Amino acid sequence: MKTATTIGISASTSFYMLCGLLGYAAFGNDAPGNYLIGFGFYEPFWLVDIANLCIVIHLLGAYQVVVQPIFAFVENWSCRKWPESKFGNLEVEIRYTSITSGHEPMIFPFFNEFLALIGSTTFWPLTVYIPIEMYISQAKIRRKSLRWMSLKILSLVCLVVSLLAAAGSIRGLLVSVQTFKLLQSVS
Template identity: 50%
Template sequence: MAQLGWIAGIGVLLTFSVITYYTSSLLADCYRYPNSVSGKRNYTYMAAVNAYLGENMRKVCGLFQFLILSGATIGYTITAAVSMMAIRKSNCFHKRGRGAPCKFSSNQYMIGIGITEILVSQIPNFHKLSWLSAVAAVMSFVYSSIGLGLAFAKVISGHGHRTTLTGVEVGVDVTAAEKIWTIFRAIGDMAFACAYSVILIEIQDTLRSSPAENKAMKKANMIAVLTSTTFYLMCGCFGYAAFGNRAPGNMLTGFGFYEPFWLIDLANVCIVVHLVGAYQVLAQPLFSTFESWASLRWPNSGFVNTEHPLKIGSKKLSFSINFLRLTGRTAFVVVATLLAMALPFFNEILALLGAISYGPMTVYFPCGDAHCPE
């Protein structure tokens, strides 16, 4: 909002939200082929694209999907570590004053996030994530409400900063080149925030067949877009009104607020828990694709296909270990964590990934699928 201003900021966000809702509804009808009611299920986004648009488009879809999902897991690792570090900084500032040199390395926090994700990633498949998704959603609601409440309190107290219709001003806040860069970055950030179509089919595959999956998914689309857009607008607008053209990138970790420190700590804890769950929602389709390919490639391999039930004494647990799942998912998380540690600026690239993937994944493929003759 600070980069685009009141007019363009609100306009761009609403535009992306409307486009996402419309095209996601089209994509929901493509879950089954050749018709949306009694056709054969497409278990993944790539399978739907393959059914309606052919093998070549499936490969292109896979490239964009893997790019954005893999990139997001790296970005989530960085963001979660920043929130953990913000908790430590918040307590440091509270004890030693706002001018204290409270600087810490984020690497240890990224390693901690990586270890947590290695454990959580052993959840066998996407269908088992409902409880984790519910916890993540509640956490998202909590920290968004805290940020919104703090920003609203600052505005009504009369301590809000200067805002403009066009956002940061050339010659005052930034140079002309910086203004152009921040505009495109802001648009990319908004595109990334609205681009959930990339895992829509995988989510739809977890629904029961009665009522029809496409009808249930369209209702979910409406609720999701309406809720997320409302929170985006409120947090963006009140945050911009509170901090003006010099608004921090994240008002909960950028120390737009220092007190009450315990409330800011709570918000950052919620961010971490939310991102742990969101990481898995985005990573599980990658895991599933790799493991399905390996199962087809080596159908007789015990390493790939055998489940080893865990036991406590003579009692079997409901959880089992698969060696491919254990090693493959661990390797993915380790690589993502190492990249996050090597590229702490990677969140800057997420805007680019959002901009690149929004067109094909949220607009082109859903519209192309929906307009193929049944």
């Protein structure tokens, strides 16, 4: 599990950093939020649709992996705190309806901004803080030793990066909301 997690996080971090850094280096603030269609590449439609479908599948999987520990923690805590609650212990079956890809942008118009906010708020606790604290506990690293201080500084730096990223994504959401016009394309 440790090897798989290391490879997965390293690969996705490298890919996203390359996209972000190279896109910013090449286009500055004019870098498109969606590289697939941000440059005016709309045809063949089927190729763009397949690429977008792959991104959605990737993000659904990543979302489930990242959020499951949070859901489990909240559920367990709630069930212990309120064992008699029908709401907390009730299981509800949810039936999903299929939505065609043309409706998704209308339902979720600020996809990039929401994705950035979710990523920035989940990166530090799930990818940095919890694994570092688990390692410190498991390896029985002495408090205030050089290794302990190094790990805490790394965690703090990543927290600051996550907070800055969250602030940037919130600003992006606010700018998008101000310029949003219902059922009108920006491009």
